[in-house]
Structure formats: C-alpha cells, structure tokens
Amino acid sequence: MTLDAYRCENGHVTYPGHTRCPDCGEPQTDTVDLSEETGEVVTWTTSTATPPGVREPNHLAIVEFEVSESHSDGSSDSSAGVDGETVRALGQLTTADGVEIGDEVEPVYVEELREPGAGIREPESQEWDGYRFEPV
C-alpha cells in the first residue's frame, strides 16, 4: 500500500491529487509515496461528536511531510523537485495521548477507517482504507 501525493512537472506536490496543479495549472504527472515517511503534526483535535460509522472519540491531525528529490517516483530529472517542498495530509491519529503540535508521527495502514455505507456517502464512490498517524 502507498500514501500517494501527486507532483506536477514544476515540482509542486499535493495530497490528494487534482486534475490540474493548484499552484501552476499543469497536469500532475508523478507520485510521491509518503507511507514510509515521518511527518510533523501541524495541529490536531479529538472529536467526540462523530457521524454514523465513525469511531468515537475520533482523533484527527493535519501532518506535514517534507518532500525531497530522492523520494521522486523514479524520476531523475533534476527539475522535478523543488527543494524544501512540503505536503500536508489529514488523517486519524492512532492515539491523542500526549500528542502536541510539532510531534513526529508515521503512517500506519488501516483497512477501514470508517464503516462504509453507515454515513450518507455512497460506499462505491470512494475508498475507505488509508493511513492513521502513529506518534513516533
């Protein structure tokens, strides 16, 4: 499994991907797997009022990853990476115990983040597996 961010030819990286790069409008032609990377907590919350099919309480964080050239998906073009480019992802935390802004976390794969079909979203319209963030 991978946690794929998407990169355009000008080196802008987003998670998730978009039809056109939000920074420059070019197509995103490359992916960057974040699943083996360590990220930093930008902010977090524990939600106690959760929708149908969602664990309660639900710990959530926005996590920032640094994307360096060496993580490029097989590309050796030196223009493909912008030095110091970062990308953020939102995800559940495995635990909120002791978590603070700036803490390091790593992605951990989960087959079902919430129960498909319990909420309003059509189960077939999207994926339900993904990564939680585990404090390092």
Added chain:
Amino acid sequence: MDRVAIIGASMTQFGDRDAWIRELLAEAGDSALRDAGVDGSDLDHLYVSNMASGEFEGQTGVPNALAHDLNAVPAYTARIDQTSSSGGAGIFAAWQSVASGASEMTMLVGGEKMTHRTTGEATDVIASLTHPVEYKHGVTLPSFAGMTARKYLDEYDAPRESLGKVAVKNHKNGLDNPHAQFRKEVDLDTVLDSPIVADPLRLYDFCPITDGSAALVFCPESVAREYTDDYVVVSGVGGATDTHVVHERDDPTTMGGVVESSQIAYEMADRGPEDIDVAELHDMFTILEFLQSEDLGFFEKGEGWKAVEEGVTDRDGDLPINTSGGLKSKGHPLGASGVAQAYELYQQLLGDAGARQVDAEVGLACNVGGFGNCVSTTILEQP
C-alpha cells in the same frame, strides 16, 4: 447606475420547528412580501438558498413549490446551493438579477429543516461536502474548527478564554432577538466547563442545529421609491472560494475566501474595513469570528481575540459584531443563515432593531460555506 435596493425582509422563528422546508420557506417569503408591500405575482425572479432539502427531507425542487405557494408563477426560479454560504450566494444571485436588468422584482428566500435528524446524521450531511480523503477519516466541520482553534491559540498566544468570550457576547446579544433559537445568557465558566466536542473547543463554542427561514425582496432603487422610503442599498457584494481540501491551505488560520470576497465587496462599495459600523459574521464556531474579523481587515492577523477581550465587538463597542446573536445563539439553518445576517443589517440600518439597535449607516455580512471553502461578503448601506 440604478443601485439595487432591499425593500422588504423577514425571518421566521429559528429553532426546533414542526414546519417542514416548504412551509418554512413560504412563511418567510409571505412575511417579506408583506413587509415590502409586494404581491407574489409581481416577482420576476424567485431564488431559494438551501443546501440539502433532498438529503434532510427527501424534498427537492423547492423553488418551484414556493413559487406556486406564493402566487409567484410564472416567475423564474432557481435553488442556490453553496452549503453553509447558500444565503450569501443567494444575495449575490438576487443582486445580479436586478443589477443586470433581468428582473425588476426579485425575492430571495433561504431556509433549512434539520432538527428532525440526529446530531450525528445532520453532521454527516454537512460533512458530505468534504473530499473523499477527508470524509473517510470521519472529519466533521467541528473537527476542522478544533484543529484550527488549536493552531490559532498556539500561533498567536491567545488565551482559551477569549474564544469563550465570543460565545458569551453572542448569547448576550441573542437575548434581545425574539427570533433567536437560544435567548439565554451564558457565563464564561459555563462555556469553559461545557463538554468537549472537538478539543480544545467545547459545546458552547458551536452553533446549534436549527430549522428556520429568512427572506429579502430586491429591486432597482428607482422602483424601491415607488414602494417605500425605508429601504437599504446593496453597495457591495463579492464571492470567492478557497481550497476544497482544507489541509492544503498555506496558513490554516487564514480564510482566503473571506479575504478575496471582502476585497471585491469593498471595492464595489468604495468602502474599506474602517467604514463598517456593524457586522454579522459567520460564527458557526467561536474561532470563526476571530478569523473573519481579521481576514475582513477589521483587525491585524492574530489580534482578533484582543478585540473581543477589550469589548470592541460588544454591542456598545466601536465595531459591534453579531448584534443578532450570531449563528451561535440565533441558530444556523444552513441555507437561511446568510439571508438572516442581511435581515439583521436591514433592521439595524432602518433603525428597527429595538433593544439590539446600534448606530450604523454601513453594515457588512460575511457568510462562510464549508470550512471557508466558499464565502460571500455583502455590504449594505442606508440610501
């Protein structure tokens, strides 16, 4: 150029209502027509601001239903959905319809029926606006508020109490609003001791789930004078978006849509933040009042919390914010909220706000959809 005037306005009782969406819309629409002295058959355009009548109630096509119920057939109708900012987007649509010359008499009715659903279900209907990579994690709009509040307090060294004071202020204002869902003062300890909903935010940092409707009647200023001397003018209106995926914003404590939409509205009105006498902001969560008051240019970035602490935004302060009680105490029937903000400004500018009255010639309303995903800013003035 003939300016666009508002010659009638209304809002229903907000709260836990027995009425369904069609009845709520008809109630507000009928009242606004009476206030304006306009018959349904005089309407050229009829817009309905509503996010999710299909999802909440299984009733679609509400603008056509409303046109029939208000004797407005064959008026052109459309439903304006921009999630929580549907009301503000409806003002934009109504303004366009008159400013373009396409309509000489337009009514906008905003409404939502929500309370028959459980809190979890209603939260899920709203959260369905999120991207699949957000939705699968069970993120809710209150969760975004919790994450943003934590970041704001950390970044600007703001005390947790300052958020609580927004709730205290807006509940106090709502006490004098006969249409508000909650007409109950709360003290700071009650806010700070209430149950956690999205840490660090607690129950009293959030607006309730609400049924209700509100309406406005628009026409060219030249036509307005045939009906009344008591009207207000839409001097500026702007709309803008920010990223759909919330975590992709460079600064989590800035709402780009508020910045962009207000710049458009200020420019159109030839006004700046210093000209605004009273404002209705989208305090769906207490933290949003800080973000908007900064992104609208009222206060420096990171300083909005001080204005609340110092009483600047109190009803008797230099810049009263949410004299209506805000979404916080008035309630937040999604599609109605932006329309009800303008209703409050209409009353304030005409001197009809009773115990809530402040001294104001220029008012601003900022209506936020999603978590700042879509924003409309409207400036209303005395003629």
